[in-house]
Amino acid sequence: xxxxxxxxxxxxxxxxxxxATGLTGLYSYTESRTLLVRAAERDLMTATxxxxxxxxxxxxxxxxxxxxxxxxxxxxxxxxxxxxxxEVNRAALADNFKSLLQASPQYxxxxxxxxxxxxLELVRVDRDGPGTVRVSGDRLxxxxxxxxxxRTLQLARGEVFLxxxxxxxxxxxxxxxxxxxxxxxxxxxxxxxxxxxxIVISVDVNRVFGExxxxxxxxxxxxxxxxxxxxxxxxxxSQTYGFDQGRRVLIQDSFAELQPLLQGxxxxxxxxxxxxxxxxxxxxxxxxxxxxxxxxxxxxxxxxIAEPLSEILESTxxxxxxxxxxxxxxxxxxxxxxxxxxxxVTRPLNQMTREVKRFSSEHAIGELPTQRRDEIGELARGxxxxxxxxxxxxxxxxxxxNHLAHVARHDTLTGLPNRTVFLDRLEHAIVTARRRGSVLAxxxxxxxxxxxxxxxxxxxxxxxxxILVASILKMSVREVxxxxxxxxxxxxxxxxxxxxxxxxxxxxxxxxxxxxxxLRINDxxxxxxxxxxxxxxxxxxxxxxxxxxxADEAMYLSKxxxxxxxxxxxxxxxx
Amino acid sequence: MTPAxxxxxxxxxxxxxxxxxxxxxxxxxxxxxxxxLRVRAWPGxxxxxxxxxxxxxxxxxxxxxxxSSDESxxxxxxxxxxxxxxxxxxxxxxxxxxxDAGLAVPLTLANIPNIATQxxxxxxxxxxxxxARNGQVYAVPYTYSExxxxxxxxxxxxxxxSISALWDPRYKGRVxxxxxxxxxxxxxALSLGKRNPFQIDDASYxxxxxxxxxxxxxxxxxxxxxxxxxxxxxxxxxxxxxANYGTQQVQQLRKAGADIGYVIPREGAxxxxxxxxxxxxxxxxxxxxxxxxxxxxxxxxxxxxxRQGLANTVEAxxxxxxxxxxxxxxxxxxxxxxAELWSRIVSGDRPxxxxxx
Numbered sequence: 008x009x010x011x012x013x014x015x016x017x018x019x020x021x022x023x024x025x026x027a028t029g030l031t032g033l034y035s036y037t038e039s040r041t042l043l044v045r046a047a048e049r050d051l052m053t054a055t056x057x058x059x060x061x062x063x064x065x066x067x068x069x070x071x072x073x074x075x076x077x078x079x080x081x082x083x084x085x086x087x088x089x090x091x092x093x094e095v096n097r098a099a100l101a102d103n104f105k106s107l108l109q110a111s112p113q114y115x116x117x118x119x120x121x122x123x124x125x126x127l128e129l130v131r132v133d134r135d136g137p138g139t140v141r142v143s144g145d146r147l148x149x150x151x152x153x154x155x156x157x158r159t160l161q162l163a164r165g166e167v168f169l170x171x172x173x174x175x176x177x178x179x180x181x182x183x184x185x186x187x188x189x190x191x192x193x194x195x196x197x198x199x200x201x202x203x204x205x206i207v208i209s210v211d212v213n214r215v216f217g218e219x220x221x222x223x224x225x226x227x228x229x230x231x232x233x234x235x236x237x238x239x240x241x242x243x244x245s246q247t248y249g250f251d252q253g254r255r256v257l258i259q260d261s262f263a264e265l266q267p268l269l270q271g272x273x274x275x276x277x278x279x280x281x282x283x284x285x286x287x288x289x290x291x292x293x294x295x296x297x298x299x300x301x302x303x304x305x306x307x308x309x310x311x312i313a314e315p316l317s318e319i320l321e322s323t324x325x326x327x328x329x330x331x332x333x334x335x336x337x338x339x340x341x342x343x344x345x346x347x348x349x350x351x352v353t354r355p356l357n358q359m360t361r362e363v364k365r366f367s368s369e370h371a372i373g374e375l376p377t378q379r380r381d382e383i384g385e386l387a388r389g390x391x392x393x394x395x396x397x398x399x400x401x402x403x404x405x406x407x408x409n410h411l412a413h414v415a416r417h418d419t420l421t422g423l424p425n426r427t428v429f430l431d432r433l434e435h436a437i438v439t440a441r442r443r444g445s446v447l448a449x450x451x452x453x454x455x456x457x458x459x460x461x462x463x464x465x466x467x468x469x470x471x472x473x474i475l476v477a478s479i480l481k482m483s484v485r486e487v488x489x490x491x492x493x494x495x496x497x498x499x500x501x502x503x504x505x506x507x508x509x510x511x512x513x514x515x516x517x518x519x520x521x522x523x524x525x526l527r528i529n530d531x532x533x534x535x536x537x538x539x540x541x542x543x544x545x546x547x548x549x550x551x552x553x554x555x556x557x558a559d560e561a562m563y564l565s566k567x568x569x570x571x572x573x574x575x576x577x578x579x580x581x582x
Numbered sequence: 583m584t585p586a587x588x589x590x591x592x593x594x595x596x597x598x599x600x601x602x603x604x605x606x607x608x609x610x611x612x613x614x615x616x617x618x619l620r621v622r623a624w625p626g627x628x629x630x631x632x633x634x635x636x637x638x639x640x641x642x643x644x645x646x647x648x649x650s651s652d653e654s655x656x657x658x659x660x661x662x663x664x665x666x667x668x669x670x671x672x673x674x675x676x677x678x679x680x681x682d683a684g685l686a687v688p689l690t691l692a693n694i695p696n697i698a699t700q701x702x703x704x705x706x707x708x709x710x711x712x713x714a715r716n717g718q719v720y721a722v723p724y725t726y727s728e729x730x731x732x733x734x735x736x737x738x739x740x741x742x743x744s745i746s747a748l749w750d751p752r753y754k755g756r757v758x759x760x761x762x763x764x765x766x767x768x769x770x771a772l773s774l775g776k777r778n779p780f781q782i783d784d785a786s787y788x789x790x791x792x793x794x795x796x797x798x799x800x801x802x803x804x805x806x807x808x809x810x811x812x813x814x815x816x817x818x819x820x821x822x823x824x825a826n827y828g829t830q831q832v833q834q835l836r837k838a839g840a841d842i843g844y845v846i847p848r849e850g851a852x853x854x855x856x857x858x859x860x861x862x863x864x865x866x867x868x869x870x871x872x873x874x875x876x877x878x879x880x881x882x883x884x885x886x887x888x889r890q891g892l893a894n895t896v897e898a899x900x901x902x903x904x905x906x907x908x909x910x911x912x913x914x915x916x917x918x919x920x921a922e923l924w925s926r927i928v929s930g931d932r933p934x935x936x937x938x939x
Contacts, residue, residue: 125799126930148930152803157755157818178929 017349024341032334051293104132115183116209126151133181169300230311421477429491448511451558455536455570515573539573665863688718693871696878721857728853760826761804763924850907
């Protein structure tokens with residue numbers, strides 16, 4: 008039994024367990040992975056939208072600052088250059104601008120620009136290093152040819168213009184020079200509807216995005232492009248503002264899927280790109296179109312937050328590892344359970360096997376799991392019943408065999424050994440006597456008047472007579488001597504290990520004396536009388552049949568002499 | 583080393599020989615059968631189909647590399663003393679330094695018979711700067727673009743005749759000029775009647791600068807890209823446009839639905855002119871000259887105009903150019919000085935601030 012049922016059942020159960028765990032693990036891994044990637048996509052999109060909302064809020068707040076300044080009475084008071092208070096008002100407004108710059112580190116410049124004099128700056132405060140500087144006198148510049156001036160002057164009171172984000176090359180801009188800048192402007196309208204000019208705040212784009220970006224996890228990458236796709240923010244700063252150096256570095260060249268966003272028929276998109284310069288670094292990004300400025304301008308930027316695919320897949324890798332661990336753990340449990348279950352099933356089977364084996368060798372009924380209320384219990388009960396039945400059959404068989412053996416060797420009426428047994432014992436005794444050189448005697452006995460009893464009182468009485476005779480004969484000899492009934496009223500006695508022939512004569516005489524008395528059978532008295540013939544070994548014969556023959560002849564001699572006597576064969580031949 | 587290694591080496595022997603011989607034969611064959619012409623040109627100058635005809639006709643291979651900027655062209659041609667290319671296309675202003683450096687070599691005009699089919703303007707080698715020196719011809723004109731004036735027919739009844747129209751107060755706030763230092767100084771000099779717009783003397787500088795401030799005060803804005811100019815022209819109802827990109831802008835504006843006219847002012851229009859030039863390192867000068875001759879064939883030159891919107895030198899332009907005065911670009915007296923001043927002017931500095939520097 009190299010691979011017994013226990014092993015095979017165990018392997019089968021374990022295989023089922025492992026397979027089920029494995030498949031469940033695989034399924035849950037692929038499902039969870041899809042969910043994770045989707046969740047990552049959703050998170051990215053949410054992050055981008057939140058970022059966009061915050062950016063819009065920032066732009067909104069800047070617009071509010073511009074509007075507030077444009078509405079100040081102080082601002083309007085600068086409109087009258089002939090007024091005595093002109094310089095005082097300009098200085099006061101400059102102080103206001105200065106305060107605003109100090110409070111708002113994301114502003115490069117705050118200016119009041121005249122609608123007249125080719126867009127001459129009336130009040131200008133620039134950020135310069137850690138502080139601010141008021142630009143005045145000859146250093147004030149004419150800005151009328153800049154879009155943020157001539158386009159803002161076309162707007163109504165309270166409307167705000169947002170320039171395209173670009174590099175500010177306006178010489179003398181101090182901290183803002185050659186920096187990415189957004190100009191936010193609103194017209195200053197006098198009470199009579201005349202446009203005095205405009206308030207312009209130059210916004211430090213990098214600072215605004217730097218502050219917004221500070222809240223993003225470091226592995227997220229921020230992208231910003233203008234409405235044509237030119238990168239304004241890119242993890243690699245050299246890829247930004249390419250148009251400023253006469254080349255175009257476009258977002259749609261990196262993220263080809265963004266084309267619909269730029270062409271106006273999509274508001275948000277997921278896109279992939281590989282920005283790895285030396286080694287692959289695939290990214291997944293969520294991009295939204297963010298309107299910038301007045302709706303009428305249809306101006307927008309594309310904002311995107313991207314995450315390295317490796318970052319997203321890292322979590323699925325962890326998921327995979329956890330799933331694998333769970334699968335392994337549960338497989339181990341399944342294997343242990345399989346071993347246990349197979350033992351549970353095979354232990355009673357083994358017990359029964361053992362008991363059945365023992366039964367077949369020892370016919371002993373051992374303990375079987377008959378108490379179980381399952382198929383095994385049923386089987387055990389079946390075994391038990393079968394064992395009991397077999398046992399009872401066997402008992403019967405043994406009994407009848409013993410009986411048959413007894414019957415074969417004994418006389419059924421008297422219970423004395425029959426002729427076969429007698430011959431057997433006689434031959435045995437002859438062998439023993441020959442070896443020892445001892446003497447044995449065969450007494451052949453015939454009842455003298457049995458026929459009369461049988462004829463007179465019937466066979467039943469005859470049988471009882473024979474039984475009584477047998478018991479008397481048996482009681483009259485030693486234990487070692489054998490009394491047998493040959494047939495009818497003929498009995499033989501084997502006397503072994505005698506000291507001499509006289510012993511046999513004494514036994515014969517004792518028997519004759521005994522039967523000379525009346526026998527009582529069924530309240531009747533009978534006088535039977537015996538005729539006995541005696542032969543001796545080795546004197547009268549060398550084998551059993553010869554000895555019996557001689558004893559028989561001697562008996563006939565006794566009978567012939569009117570019975571109730573014994574004759575020795577020697578005597579018989581002599582007489 | 584394992585015992586098997588020498589056996590493998592022995593077995594590899596015949597193979598290596600075979601491969602080596604095959605390589606040697608193929609290399610030997612191609613080196614002698616197919617000659618390669620190395621051309622460096624601007625985008626659109628040598629399209630694949632055009633190149634193929636030349637290759638078949640001369641049974642040679644042509645390798646075209648694309649130029650991205652004047653500076654990169656100079657770097658690539660001057661590297662290895664011109665040995666990396668057989669010929670290249672360069673504008674007349676840039677050509678000077680190649681001739682000065684000896685990177686361009688004189689041409690044998692007899693090998694370029696199609697020169698005879700060029701318009702007279704391009705055969706006048708005295709009028710075109712730098713292509714001829716000491717009786718030797720160094721370059722053959724191929725394509726050009728002049729910078730005329732575009733006007734809105736609805737707002738401008740009489741076509742402007744002078745470059746000074748850009749300064750005309752009638753068009754204040756409706757003029758679009760180009761954001762560049764070099765050309766703007768040149769047109770200001772032309773407007774002021776200077777004889778050579780590329781050489782402004784010190785005495786005239788303040789005058790030109792003031793004139794550019796005046797231009798700034800008269801324009802709506804300065805544009806950079808042709809698409810941008812079209813948008814501004816349309817959205818802000820501009821009346822006058824200095825067409826830095828010439829006929830390209832004319833085409834784009836007309837496509838955008840603008841009813842415009844295009845004129846060359848009487849002072850002349852600045853124009854860049856790209857010429858074919860053979861390098862000192864040319865392997866087969868005759869083949870290079872054959873290329874130039876091929877470029878001047880009518881259908882090849884016509885393809886350039888048709889595909890790129892650039893004027894060629896063998897067909898009369900359908901624009902307003904005609905026989906009008908064209909001023910081919912030349913190197914200017916001081917590129918850096920013009921650039922530095924221009925960035926101050928365009929930033930909005932007033933004359934009093936500019937005068938101090």
